[in-house]
Amino acid sequence: MEYLLDFWGNTGFGLADYRHFIMIAVGIVFIYLGIVKHYEPLLLVPIGFGILMGNVPVFKGLGLGIYESGSVLSYLYFGVHQGIYPPLIFLGIGAMTDFSYMLAQPRLMLLGAAAQVGIFLTFLAALAMGFLPREAASIGIIGGADGPTAIFLSAKLAPHLVGPIAIAAYSYMALVPVIQPPIMYLLTTREERLIRMPDPRPVSRREKIIFPVIGFLSCCFLAPAALPLLGMLFFGNLLKECLVADRLALTARTALIDIVTILLGITVGASTQADVFLTAKSVGIFLLGAASFMVATASGILFAKLVNVFATNKINPILGAAGVSAVPDSARVVQLVGNREDPGNYLLMHAMAPNIAGVIGSAIGAGVLWSFMM
Amino acid sequence: MYGLKAISAANGWTITFTGLAIVFTGLVVLAAIMANMERFLALWDRRGELLAGFKHPPRKQPFLVQEPRTDRPEAPTTDKTRVHLPLDQIEVADHFHLITNRLGEPFSLAQLLEKASKHGLSSPHRHLDTFLKLGIIVEDSGDRQGFYTWANDVEIVRSSAEE
Known part of the structure; x- marks a missing residue:
């Protein structure tokens, strides 16, 4: 009987408390949202399963948990807390993204800048709530709606918050179709949502090749701390557009980004161990993250409306919502909302412009925050 | 520390305004460059034609003599x-x-x-x-x-x- 009790005490059932079961439920919800609802399945399924892995209670000292030195998971997690995976993901994003919609309509890039207001307002709100400046900066970046950027910055500034911040960022990115439409309807009139955008001009191959070089130099000279993210993003895009490095571009946008996404998802999920994750701070991070996301969406829309006051060629203000850098989900949501009002109004390609500008803008924002906190 | 005091203590206002200014500047500069890229490239393509106005047509040396000129009268x-x-x-x-x-x-x-x-x-x-x-x-x-x-x-x- 004593042996049986010992054995029971060594099992997960014996070691678990209610917090583990809460986190396991969260993991199952993530997997459900990914598989059944198709909300960012490539991210939510690995993260959800990672949450399950991280919340099976284990003996401390056996080298099993992600926070124990020498464990397999801790080696895989190295890429997260040293900020290695996010730039590799940016490389893949660069290699798969067509920047031509943005190049054809440069004025829409400003909507991507406006949406970054969410980052800085959330930073202020986090400071006001008592978070330390480095923590506040990491929380603020959730408003960029860019998972890799959020992980990169929090790994540099507040490594103990990587788990909650990553989970918050990816949760809200997955919930873009739920969060953004009500804000769009609230801040725009039907007439505004009906505005049709002119067809973008064709962009030459030369422009597409020159852009990553100029984009990289101009952004990184301005915010050098954004170099790891923007360098890889623009490099990936150059590989894609130059047409002479097809093999590298193909690897970056397929095998490499897939491998890194798996490792990132699993380890970020596993980093949400109940005892580390379920704290008052995490709740605060989730609340601020949601606020950040909503403010970012609203900022983009309101800025588009402001531009319309002066511009002769009006911009459909719901395009501003795509300024948050959840590529391409927020652009897709803009298309859906616009299409619902006018089935002949195709906004997707126009929405890609602020969407991609948002990726660049949030990376610059992260670089700026990092350099201020150094 | 909480509230506005915490924001001021961490230079929150400065960081926010500077940060937003940098993000906007970065994207505005990039947008301005890309908006004019087509024009720059068009000018680049016409560079031969444009520079021709500034160049003198290639001229041949009027004449070359192996010996010093003798037709010029020596000045006193x-x-x-x-x-x-x-x-x-x-x-x-x-x-x-x-x-x-x-x-x-x-x-x-x-x-x-x-x-x-x-x-x-x-x-x-x-x-x-x-x-x-x-x-x-x-x-x-x-x-x-x-x-x-x-x-x-x-x-x-x-x-x-x-x-």
Whole structure:
């Protein structure tokens, strides 16, 4: 009987408390949202399963948990807390993204800048709530709606918050179709949502090749701390557009980004161990993250409306919502909302412009925050 | 610390305004560059046509003679302007004379410098500049503009300090 009790005490059932079961439920919800609802399945399924892995209670000292030195998971997690995976993901994003919609309509890039207001307002709100400046900066970046950027910055500034911040960022990115439409309807009139955008001009191959070089130099000279993210993003895009490095571009946008996404998802999920994750701070991070996301969406829309006051060629203000850098989900949501009002109004390609500008803008924002906190 | 005090203590306002300014500047600069990229590239494509207006058509040297020109009447010795040069520059001038005798007059300064450099003359540009400033070598006129000759009305003499 004593042996049986010992054995029971060594099992997960014996070691678990209610917090583990809460986190396991969260993991199952993530997997459900990914598989059944198709909300960012490539991210939510690995993260959800990672949450399950991280919340099976284990003996401390056996080298099993992600926070124990020498464990397999801790080696895989190295890429997260040293900020290695996010730039590799940016490389893949660069290699798969067509920047031509943005190049054809440069004025829409400003909507991507406006949406970054969410980052800085959330930073202020986090400071006001008592978070330390480095923590506040990491929380603020959730408003960029860019998972890799959020992980990169929090790994540099507040490594103990990587788990909650990553989970918050990816949760809200997955919930873009739920969060953004009500804000769009609230801040725009039907007439505004009906505005049709002119067809973008064709962009030459030369422009597409020159852009990553100029984009990289101009952004990184301005915010050098954004170099790891923007360098890889623009490099990936150059590989894609130059047409002479097809093999590298193909690897970056397929095998490499897939491998890194798996490792990132699993380890970020596993980093949400109940005892580390379920704290008052995490709740605060989730609340601020949601606020950040909503403010970012609203900022983009309101800025588009402001531009319309002066511009002769009006911009459909719901395009501003795509300024948050959840590529391409927020652009897709803009298309859906616009299409619902006018089935002949195709906004997707126009929405890609602020969407991609948002990726660049949030990376610059992260670089700026990092350099201020150094 | 909470609230506005916490924000002020962490320089939150400064970071926010500066950060937003940098993000906007970055994307505005990028947008401005990309908005004009098509124009820059169009100009680049027409660069030959545009630069043609600034370039002189290539001209041939009017004539090259192997021997010094003899058709030019020598100016009377009495009318010559005396230019005082140190010994080393007089040697350089003699060297230049040797070269231009082979090139023929009028000569191209580029060819003169090239030959002088090949002959191992040190700082030929500096000496040539002095000769041009002193009017020892002068530019030809008319259809020979751009080519140079030795001034006939100049007599080179050694500086008195060295005599």
